[in-house]
Amino acid sequence: MLDVEAVRRDFPILGRTVRNGRRLVYLDNAATSQKPRVVIEALKHYYEHYNANVHRGVHTLAEEATEAYEGARAKVARFINAPDSRSVIFVRNTTEALNLVAYAYARRELKPGDEILLSIMEHHSNLVPWQLVARETGAELKFLDITEDHRLDLSQLDRLLTRRTRIVALTLMSNVLGTINPIKAVARAAHDVGAVMVVDAAQAAPHMPIDVQDLGADFLAFSGHKMCGPTGIGALFGKLELLERMGPFLGGGSMIRDVHLTYSEWNDVPWKFEAGTPNIGDAVAFGVAIDYLEGLGMENVRRHEKELLAYALQRIAEIEGLEVYGPKDPEVQGGIISFNYLGVHPHDVGTVLDSEGVAIRAGHHCAKPLMRRLGVVATARASFYIYNTKAEVDAFIQALARVREIFSHVP
Numbered sequence: 001m002l003d004v005e006a007v008r009r010d011f012p013i014l015g016r017t018v019r020n021g022r023r024l025v026y027l028d029n030a031a032t033s034q035k036p037r038v039v040i041e042a043l044k045h046y047y048e049h050y051n052a053n054v055h056r057g058v059h060t061l062a063e064e065a066t067e068a069y070e071g072a073r074a075k076v077a078r079f080i081n082a083p084d085s086r087s088v089i090f091v092r093n094t095t096e097a098l099n100l101v102a103y104a105y106a107r108r109e110l111k112p113g114d115e116i117l118l119s120i121m122e123h124h125s126n127l128v129p130w131q132l133v134a135r136e137t138g139a140e141l142k143f144l145d146i147t148e149d150h151r152l153d154l155s156q157l158d159r160l161l162t163r164r165t166r167i168v169a170l171t172l173m174s175n176v177l178g179t180i181n182p183i184k185a186v187a188r189a190a191h192d193v194g195a196v197m198v199v200d201a202a203q204a205a206p207h208m209p210i211d212v213q214d215l216g217a218d219f220l221a222f223s224g225h226k227m228c229g230p231t232g233i234g235a236l237f238g239k240l241e242l243l244e245r246m247g248p249f250l251g252g253g254s255m256i257r258d259v260h261l262t263y264s265e266w267n268d269v270p271w272k273f274e275a276g277t278p279n280i281g282d283a284v285a286f287g288v289a290i291d292y293l294e295g296l297g298m299e300n301v302r303r304h305e306k307e308l309l310a311y312a313l314q315r316i317a318e319i320e321g322l323e324v325y326g327p328k329d330p331e332v333q334g335g336i337i338s339f340n341y342l343g344v345h346p347h348d349v350g351t352v353l354d355s356e357g358v359a360i361r362a363g364h365h366c367a368k369p370l371m372r373r374l375g376v377v378a379t380a381r382a383s384f385y386i387y388n389t390k391a392e393v394d395a396f397i398q399a400l401a402r403v404r405e406i407f408s409h410v411p
């Protein structure tokens with residue numbers, strides 16, 4: 001079990017007040033999480049004590065920085081049960097990780113007539129890179145739909161997955177619906193037709209145990225900033241044999257073994273994909289964030305959020321005139337609730353909640369095709385993390401009642 005009060009004390013920002021002197025209730029964790037003191041301190045410690053460039057210096061600081069940077073890579077690998085830390089490439093975020101796969105793998109492997117299978121619940125960063133690949137290679141995009149209860153519609157899998165399918169790219173957890181997708185089953189089916197499985201774990205990695213081997217992921221992408229780490233650092237896992245086969249993403253320093261005037265030879269994996277000076281300080285702090293989460297235990301994280309979600313779903317059902325999206329089942333849903341008040345724009349809902357100290361997100365959540373599928377332009381979204389409490393869910397529900405008062409004239 002999580003000791004939530006102890007966890008809260010680790011996050012300095014949770015002590016601050018916001019509008020109207022209200023204590024912050026931070027329920028926008030799907031956008032980015034807050035940072036524990038150990039992560040903030042790790043950044044400061046790096047810059048105060050061993051800031052140096054990596055992989056090149058012979059001096060003490062350079063050695064220490066390299067050891068910390070490569071140590072962080074090993075932590076990321078362990079966190080997702082990667083068999084080898086060379087399978088982990090540091091990138092800026094999930095978006096960059098998915099673009100790396102699209103650019104350095106798909107763009108070179110695919111040809112006209114090949115197919116890429118996605119779903120309609122994808123974040124734009126797991127859609128647009130594939131649109132670019134399709135345009136360049138002549139490959140075709142196919143989409144899995146969602147069911148009435150907002151799960152992935154697997155009844156269409158057999159029809160959509162063919163010998164022409166070369167890539168299946170899906171989110172493990174929807175950032176709008178909270179739906180946790182059965183990636184393991186899809187990966188097995190994808191491998192049966194010879195396709196590679198790309199997993200967007202931006203929402204899943206912060207909130208549940210991830211095992212790339214058990215999932216059957218060929219590539220898996222996630223961001224440090226949604227899981228207690230700094231912004232500007234994320235990771236791409238790739239199976240070694242695929243990474244070895246791939247050409248580079250960006251060209252420049254560090255990614256080469258030898259350079260001549262007219263041609264070059266590439267460095268080993270993973271450095272082949274890390275051109276230029278990497279984000280050393282943030283990578284080290286990302287490693288500390290992973291230590292922090294592992295200290296709590298990812299099973300405990302998931303259990304805590306399941307409980308919060310169950311409680312929030314029960315309380316939100318008490319409110320009239322509210323449409324709630326997603327499976328509404330904590331067994332297959334992360335700590336995310338998207339909803340709409342009938343007749344009230346979600347931005348107005350967000351503004352009223354903010355005046356009560358409750359931070360949520362309102363908008364299309366970078367999932368415009370899903371918004372269209374749901375028949376809305378936007379939703380309001382509350383998303384939970386390790387430091388949220390049932391009392392905060394109550395504050396959220398109470399703030400929703402305030403929305404009702406203010407907009408009571410709306411039919």
Ligand code: 7TS
Nearest residue numbers: 030031093094095123125175202203223
């Ligand atoms: N994939 C999913 C499922 C996401 O939720 C996000 C970010 C991304 C990819 C992209 O991550 P990034 O770190 O590269 O930006 N989602 C959100 C969100 O729901 N609200 O703000 C960012």
